[in-house]
Amino acid sequence: MKVLTVEEVRQELRAPLLTSGRGSQALHDAIVAYRANRRSGTRATKTKGTVRGSGKKPWAQKGTGRARAGYASSPIWRGGGVVFGPQPRDFSKKLPKKVKRLALLKALSGRIAEGAVFFTETIELPQPKTKELLKRLDSWDRKETLLLVVEKRESAVWLAARNHPLIAVVSATEVNAEDLLWPDRVVLERPALPILDRRLDRGGKQS
Known part of the structure; x- marks a missing residue:
């Protein structure tokens, strides 16, 4: 593997890289949206209408010396419903x-500027084994997290990487801005570059 310089990437991608602050808001909005979309939103509490218990009046309205009470599921009672x-x-x-598109371009531009984007030819494995994949990633520091952006989900690479806690594999058609931000290193497969180029082609003017 070798690190991609800004000039090398510009030769491969028609989409101009962002070197100024443009796209920062789009990147922030995208990350917030991706994380929000993963929320299940299933948490719930029982209201006075759904908590278990009858609607019978606990005691008479007058004459007992107690405060008035209409039902046992009242929120002010222990075991009652929850308000709001x-x-x-x-x-x-x-x-x-x-x-x-702008968020993806901003994320890729930022990682390239950091020197965190690397390049490799097509990853072909004789067997879908983790040790075979590690042989191809000879210059990788085994303490760093790694994202492999490949042309497609080739079964051997996918199976070889899924057992490693620090390696993730994503296709060029599915990678998003959040995917590019979490790893220490991003490795681009050469056949994946044209696909990224088509996705970023309308990313905007260079700034």
Whole structure:
């Protein structure tokens, strides 16, 4: 593997890299949306209408010397319902395609500027084994997290990487801005570059 310089990437990608602050807001919005979309939104509490218990009046309205009480599931009673508690909801956020594209371009530009993007030829393994994959990643520091961006989900690479806690594999058609930010190193397969180029082609003017 070798590290990609900004000039080398510019030769491979028609989409201009972002070297200024442009795209920072799009990147922030995309990360917030991706994380929100993973929330299940299933937490819930029981209200006075759903808590177990009858609606029978505990005692007479007058004459007992006690305070008035209408039902045992009252929120002010122990075992009663919860007032304004969380209920199931949808946390998902929708992003325009232009925002997703700009966020991906911003994330890739930032990682390239950091020197965290590496390049390799097509990854072909004789057997879907982790040790075979590690032989191909000879210059990789085994303490760093690694993201492999490949042309497609080739079964051998996918199976070889899934047993390693520090390696993740994603296809060029599925990779997003958040995927590029978490690892210490990003390794791009050469056949994946044209696919990324098509996705970033309308990323905007160079800035």
